[in-house]
Amino acid sequence: MTTVDNGVNVQALLDARKVLAGAPEAAQFTWRASSKWQNGVHSTTTVEKFFGLGQEQAHKSEAVFDADHPEVFAAEDNGITPIEYLLVGLAACLTAGVASVAQNRGIQLRSVESTVEGQHDIRGILGVDSDVRNGFNDIKVTFKIDADASPQDIEALVAQSQKRSAVFDALTNPTNVTVEVA
Amino acid sequence: MVVIGAGHAGLAASHFLTERSIDHVVLERGEVANSWRRERWESLRLLTPNWQSRLPGLPYAGADPDGYMTAGEVVELVDRFAAVSRAPVRTGTNVTSVSGVDGGYHVTTSRGEIRCRAVVIASGACNQPAVPRISEAVPASVEQVTPLEYQSPAKLADGGVLVVGASATGVQLASEIRASGRPVTLSVGEHVRLPRTYRGRDILWWMDASGVWDQRYDEVDDLTRARRLPSPQLVGTPERGTLDLNALAAAGVELVGRWAAVRDGRALFSGGLRNVFSLADLKMERLLATFDEWARAHGHDGSPERFAPTRVPASTRLQLDLGSGEIRTVVWATGFRPDYRWLDVPVVDPKGQLRHDGGAVESPGLYALGLPVLRRRKSTFIHGIEDDARDVIAHLAGYLAVRR
Structure with a gap:
């Protein structure tokens, strides 16, 4: 048998599915993002912490996303x-x-x-x-x-x-x- | 021994109990085949062809093996089965409670109490309509009907009808209501598409012959899903026509996505319609490929047939103003669920389903019959009861023998 490897730990997902079937409260997640106005229509939004499996969780590192409008909208295009x-x-x-x-x-x-x-x-x-x-x-x-x-x-x-x-x-x-x- | 329900399932249990000389009584709230007498719309016919409408010791002997029985004919069939098998039925006996006691069960009925060692629950899987919470947000100006109340299009208000759900019930009601001249919108979620005939035979002939229907509950990949599957989009008509979404669209039924919410008096439908079409088309193709493979292996003539994909409307409405008068009636073809409020044994899961292993309920001496994929894919069809009832009663007999 050849082993299929797409890099997804399906076993962990299937195990989680089994555990969470009996523990719906642990399945309740809250995803969060915090945004800050920069200038014009440019803002930066950071994502780091979230809640799940009954406790606070965090990504390995904070991610920052710039959002802006393109120049055809008369903006500076600092981000998508x-x-x-x-x-x-x-x-x-x-x-x-x-x-x-x-x-x-x-x-x-x-x-x-x-x-x-x-x-x-x-x-x-x-x-x-x-x-x-x-x-x-x-x-x-x-x-x-x-x-x-x-x-x-x-x-x-x-x-x-x-x-x-x-x-x-x-x-x-x-x-x-x-x-x-x- | 007590059997609850004198439909085909309870009577099949009785048949095998009698065969084993196990003393029992069949308790029935109304008459034999009660729900077939009272809880079916006028035009309803079985999905299975007559030759499949057989019960233990009672093969189909009529003149129209390829036809489909009306509800009245099903009542006659079940009545005849009760008579032939001399089932000890107590009609007009409503079970109000079953509780566990030492060595068995205590059954309270509208006509007295019974102590017994074992109970077979054959009260059906479709006791109550499963109507989603969004129904509470439908304005009072719109009438709401469930399939248990629905009789015929003539009994509905004139004007538009929104049918919710595309199972056998949903497509059948959408079709006949549309044929009455009313504008019909059909809200479609996940569904099971099937052609009525395939390579010249009834699609259910293929289910039977290829062994798909005999697939056991412990061989099914995702049993929870299989047990929740909506009924296939089939109708039993003399023309043996296919009633899929393409047929409905051709008849002028407007297809919209799954009804997700009501906001500001507007029904909001999912924009994911295209994918539920794809899922159903792909699953149908896979099933037909299974049949083709079986036909090849068994030397059947003919060649594979393929059907046009479900046509995606150029644009589908994502919302509908329920207060505009466009829709006068909502028909909830959103499935059914069993009613176990009388069951005082902790064997019902949070979703209201019995916890059982192939009909052996978690509480010893308690059994079930006639539920979806109870022991086989065919469990809820009339002809599917024979194998299930034989197995379940064998298990029950073993239980009684050990406990004696």
């Missing part, structure tokens, strides 16, 4: 636009899903590439037309996958990764959002 971060999240989440599902199904991956395109009518955010929504009208993800599997098995990998994706769910289903001033 906030809505582009959604594409980053979606691509990363689906890719992680493909790797995990492939590992679980014994499929060796050689390369997984994807492009994500979000269609955005900016008349919404500019207030040109109140019938136009602010967010994406449509998002399209295209995967190119080289793996030891039939085209149908690869289709199934991608379908299953969507089924188990946090970001896919967050984008396709409504979420309650509370914004307040402390």
Whole structure:
């Protein structure tokens, strides 16, 4: 038997699934980000700590993300636009899903590439037309996958990764959002 | 010995108990085949062809083996089975409590109390409609109906209908309500797509012949998932037509994503419709490939058939104003769950399902029949009860023998 290694510790995930089935409270996570206005529409957001498995946790190191608008928006382009971060999240989440599902199904991956395109009518955010929504009208993800599997098995990998994706769910289903001033 | 429920499952248990000369009584809240008499919509027919509608010692002997029984015909079948097997049924006897006592169980009914050594729960898997919490946020101007109350399109208000769920129930009701002229929107989550016929035979012939249906519960990869699977998108009609989402869309049913929330009086649907189509298409293809492989191995003529992928609408609505009057009725085809409120034995999990191993419930002497994938994939189908009941009653007999 050849060993499939996509670098995903599926056993740990399956074990966690078993343990958390009997301990739903430990499965409650809080992800956090803190943002600071710089200048103009430029902000920096840092991510380090989160809560999960019943206690405070932290990433190995703090990550800092710059967000700004491009020069065509008359801004300085110190970073990608906030809505582009959604594409980053979606691509990363689906890719992680493909790797995990492939590992679980014994499929060796050689390369997984994807492009994500979000269609955005900016008349919404500019207030040109109140019938136009602010967010994406449509998002399209295209995967190119080289793996030891039939085209149908690869289709199934991608379908299953969507089924188990946090970001896919967050984008396709409504979420309650509370914004307040402390 | 007490059997609870005189549907096909309880009567099959009785059949095998009688075969083993185990003294027992079958308690039935109403009449034999009660839910088939009272809790089925008018047009309902079985999903399985008649030749499969057989019960222990009672093969199908009618003139239309490829047809599908109406609810009334199922009542006749189950009635005949009760008579032929001389089942000791006490009708009009509602079980209000079952509790564990030393050496057995204490059963309280609307007509007295019974002490027994073992109990078979055959009260069904579909006692209550499983209606999601979002139903509470639907404005009062919209009527809400569950499949247990639904009779026919004629009984619904004129105007638009939102059918929620794309299992057999959902697609069947969406289809007949649309045929009545009402605009129908169908909210689609994960579903099981199947063609009615494949390579010239009923799709359920293939399930049977290829052995898929006989797959045992302890061979199924993800049993929890298999037990929660929605019923396949099938309908039993004389035309033997396929009733998948493409057929519904062609009939003018509007497809939308899974109903996720109600906000400001608006129903919000998931934007993930395309992926639930892909998942169902891929699973159907995989199943058909299994059949093709079986056919090849067994020398069957014919060649594989493939079906068009589920067509993704050019644009799907993500929201719908429930206060606009567009939707007059919501039909919750969101599944069913069993009712164990009368069961005073701690064997029900937080999701309301019995904890059991192939029908042997966690509490010794307590058994179950007629639940999804109880012992085999075919467990909830009429013809699936024979093998399950034989096994479960054998286990029960062994238990009684040891404890004697």
